[in-house]
Amino acid sequence: MAKKLRKNNKEYFQCKVCKFAYKEKELAQKCRNWCEKYKSCNVEIIKHAVQL
Numbered sequence: 001m002a003k004k005l006r007k008n009n010k011e012y013f014q015c016k017v018c019k020f021a022y023k024e025k026e027l028a029q030k031c032r033n034w035c036e037k038y039k040s041c042n043v044e045i046i047k048h049a050v051q052l
């Protein structure tokens, strides 16, 4: 499961490996799967990350 974050009344989902946050739960999940498997970040995924 991606970690749920709440900021400014918005919900985000955080990859617990790289700590990037996403609006889409699916993306956070994808990121986490990638991070755990490859121990690196996928640029195609993290470009969707949001600054908190």
Ligand SMILES: [Zn+2]
Pocket (backbone or CB within 6 Å): 015, 016, 017, 018, 019, 020, 031, 032, 035, 041
């Ligand atoms: Zn990640």
